[in-house]
Amino acid sequence: MTIQVNGRPTDITEPITVQHLLQQLDLPRTDVAVAVDGAVVPRSSWQQTDVGPEAQVEVVTAMQGG
Amino acid sequence: MTIQVNGRPTDITEPITVQHLLQQLDLPRTDVAVAVDGAVVPRSSWQQTDVGPEAQVEVVTAMQGG
Amino acid sequence: MTIQVNGRPTDITEPITVQHLLQQLDLPRTDVAVAVDGAVVPRSSWQQTDVGPEAQVEVVTAMQGG
């Protein structure tokens, strides 16, 4: 099944938690925040929140700007 | 009974129409508009619209300004 | 002998008057003024004023400007 991670189609084999997704994609886990389908997933819920089919996942961090 | 006409207490003896009120108070009837209790009373309804007790009547016209 | 007319060396065979010089060089004679060696030669003196060897002659007129 395919989800969108930061706008890119990403195949995953089965529903996984946010925590596993970050691990699997080797994304940083500090100083980042995650939204799934337009809602923030607090860090404390990463291990309990599943990312389902066609989910829109955003993983953001601080960059220069402003 | 007392109504407010342009902010001034005005005694009337009985409910009267807008048309009669303007006549009774000797107010101009051209180039003016009337609102009763915050709603415009179109000229075409002046003869059918009664001004009841405690009504707030505004009679306005054009002045210099702007 | 050589004189300078408007900054260009010009050969003349003998001393000539301003009037003749303008004629010889086919320069306009209206709306112009002439200076020889830094001094204005009034139009009324053109026929009496000789242009000698090595003279610096300026012949000017109005152009767009200013």
Next chain:
Amino acid sequence: MTIQVNGRPTDITEPITVQHLLQQLDLPRTDVAVAVDGAVVPRSSWQQTDVGPEAQVEVVTAMQGG
């Protein structure tokens, strides 16, 4: 005889030197400069320079300003 010192008529009994004038008038002698009749009298000449009748004497010093 009368001289002008800083614009005020001042009577002196006889021609005196700049040096004596300053002493007599109890004017300061440091940080000042003296001009007589529009010319500076250097400090080194105060004892040799006489102030004659009708002399205009200026005695100036530094003030706030600028």
Next chain:
Amino acid sequence: MQTTDPLKVAGDELESRLLLGTGGVPSLGTLADCIRASGTSLVTVSMRRVRPDAPGSPLQTVRDAGVRVLPNTAGCFSARDAVLTAQLSREALGTSWVKLEVIADDQTLLPDVVETLAAAEQLVADGFDVFPYTTDDLGVARRLADLGCAAVMPLGSPIGSGLGISNPRAIAAICESVDVPVVLDAGIGTASDAALAMELGCDAVLAATAITRAEAPARMATAIAAAVEAGWLARAAGRIPRRESALASSPFEGLLGS
């Protein structure tokens, strides 16, 4: 003298690009003089309670001059009051045109853009041709145009201040970005301010205090009318660029002794 194109607005054509505000005019005679001298096609009035003892109304003067009237909602602090005032003006004067003014306070007289947007939306829906007074905020001007306003009227500087156009770039940006006519409102102090407004791209200028409180109102009306035309023509004529250094206007060739 070549004259400006008429201003097309709200389905009408106005010959003059100078709108005249009547506030502060010392007498109806002077008002008549100013209308004539300005050549204006559109004159504002405010809506106020009838007073039996009131001096003559400017309406007859405006009608005698044969020009349109533009009632305003001056003095309103909320969308609700402004909408009611607009409705009364339509009823009293028989025009759907209204200059929408909703101000933030009675000291600065600056627009309250939130209430102005709310009122504009209601009035457009109610069939009015809305001419909103607004700040020089580009985003708000664009929203007003998008709501269907007939024009937008950004201020140059506070009402009655005579400070001219405080932020010319902001006005120019609105003119470039908005599809409806832009009328410079408030702040005009004298003729050069009006010319500048037109050069920045405004389609028209409203002047009130600058004219009515000048020492010689009718003469100032003539002056500002000429300036509006001058600015309009100048914009159309394509001005020279600003240059940080000089550019000779007389040739350096053919100089004496050169």
Next chain:
Amino acid sequence: MQTTDPLKVAGDELESRLLLGTGGVPSLGTLADCIRASGTSLVTVSMRRVRPDAPGSPLQTVRDAGVRVLPNTAGCFSARDAVLTAQLSREALGTSWVKLEVIADDQTLLPDVVETLAAAEQLVADGFDVFPYTTDDLGVARRLADLGCAAVMPLGSPIGSGLGISNPRAIAAICESVDVPVVLDAGIGTASDAALAMELGCDAVLAATAITRAEAPARMATAIAAAVEAGWLARAAGRIPRRESALASSPFEGLLGS
């Protein structure tokens, strides 16, 4: 439209308060159009060496238009050269009027006031009616007037820059302090600059590049002429004071619900 009073200068009266400089004009046809459109009464020319291959002279165009010519000494760096150029212009064109220009360098084209003062003194003594181009230095302007110049012509900003009037207070101070006519010279970029010059108290404005190098020169000539008139009228009309705070132009009495 009410028109300005004629400008009295050097014993003559000029109907128009706009002087036209001819530098940069693309053709004599355009020059004729600009003279007509501007309504000017006085047109500048520069004095240059006769060139057999030169295009037509602007003189005939100026004469055909029935306006006065004002020769200038543009391109001169010294009093000596300026005086000679002025004498040649008088001889060639039969006018004692001369626009005196002595510049400090050929990059900035800014006036050299020392040489200008020296030349002005000589030319006045020699019977010229001297119109000196100068900086906005009040003391120098006063000296030029005291020397007997017919007018003084301070710059608004560098020649051809189109930057308008860089120091309006300085121009206003000259206008208040000098008894001869003050003609704003150099820097005009568009109509509002010309209106401002007149509002500051100038008696006339000279425009060259602003008109001749505009995209549509004749239209800009019309625009600037209208602006000169607008500014002149506005000054005469007595503008409202600038106020740091707002002043209501609509009455606050008689408001609904008040």
Next chain:
Amino acid sequence: MQTTDPLKVAGDELESRLLLGTGGVPSLGTLADCIRASGTSLVTVSMRRVRPDAPGSPLQTVRDAGVRVLPNTAGCFSARDAVLTAQLSREALGTSWVKLEVIADDQTLLPDVVETLAAAEQLVADGFDVFPYTTDDLGVARRLADLGCAAVMPLGSPIGSGLGISNPRAIAAICESVDVPVVLDAGIGTASDAALAMELGCDAVLAATAITRAEAPARMATAIAAAVEAGWLARAAGRIPRRESALASSPFEGLLGS
């Protein structure tokens, strides 16, 4: 040198009244230099998608410098996006402070005040300390303060333009009228702009492009920091009034020959 009082905002005290934006900084090393040179206490960052190939994050640099971070919502065009971005920034960075930016379009980068007000209301309700970027519209600034924003951040001129403060009176009016700290945001080009902002009554200044894109960023950071302090002290010192005429600073009594 005497230093400014700390800025009290959102329950904290900031030693420095200069906020540093990090956009455009050429390297993290330069960023570290600029933080040090500016003496800033608060540094903005934007929130962007994680990129595996991204260069180092400015976060570590900011932390090493021991200063607070102020995440912004730059790039958002709607209240919805801005609120989500703010929530993500709080989650990622552990701060409730957020610089709220909602822009009207990606060309002018001007604020969309309607969306900004909507977002501010939601964010305040959600417990954020909101620092909204806004126009110089007084009414909007007052509404933002009334909604409970921690500060208001009106622009001087468009982001990155370096045009300084286009409408100083508007900024001064906001400073007089709003109870929360006013931080001048956007438009600073150089030191004098920052000094002026403080003289007008601003409580702090944010500079980004002016510092990060200067030829020598750290030196410019020092310069602008000094200017912020200069402006703050100057305001506190009570400047002389502007006078249209001169006032002698040297006495006229006691002159020679007088």
Next chain:
Amino acid sequence: MQTTDPLKVAGDELESRLLLGTGGVPSLGTLADCIRASGTSLVTVSMRRVRPDAPGSPLQTVRDAGVRVLPNTAGCFSARDAVLTAQLSREALGTSWVKLEVIADDQTLLPDVVETLAAAEQLVADGFDVFPYTTDDLGVARRLADLGCAAVMPLGSPIGSGLGISNPRAIAAICESVDVPVVLDAGIGTASDAALAMELGCDAVLAATAITRAEAPARMATAIAAAVEAGWLARAAGRIPRRESALASSPFEGLLGS
């Protein structure tokens, strides 16, 4: 904080680029405070007739502070008077440095450049180090430098007016064109004016009234000193160009939902 390079002038080096004028200072105690707070290296005084009843002289205060004194010729209307005053100042104070001021009248206090040039020539020939107060006329400034003056001191605006720098382009042009130090003289009203002067390229700034007549003179002295340094650093740091349109300071890549 990084500090400015010393100013090399007339064979000396001044640590501070702020010159302090003493006119208008309410007391010698305040003068001492201002000298200390400003960090100045050079303080002006005027030369006046000795008055037996005069309050204390500023000289001792200046000496106690260990800074140089710069006598001026304020109040002189002719080269002759200025030269005599300069000679007296050299005799009284033992310094060949003199700030040459020759004014055109006692209302505007504007320089008389003709008399100033004449006096400068004589004083240079007589061995003085001449610091002439002058207008912002480029040609005159160049002539003063060519005559051998130690510096040139163009005005920003009239003495005591606090109007800042009326014509920044003119000041910048002088700075670019003249080889001796340029000291902005007259017109400074507050800190940002001083910063601007330095950004335009001035080598130093003189402030008198702005400091001495501020509500808190010593605090303003600190402010203006900081501003001079800020402006000097900013110029050295290479400011960003002014742009008519915005330039994003936050990246548009990596936006949410993009």
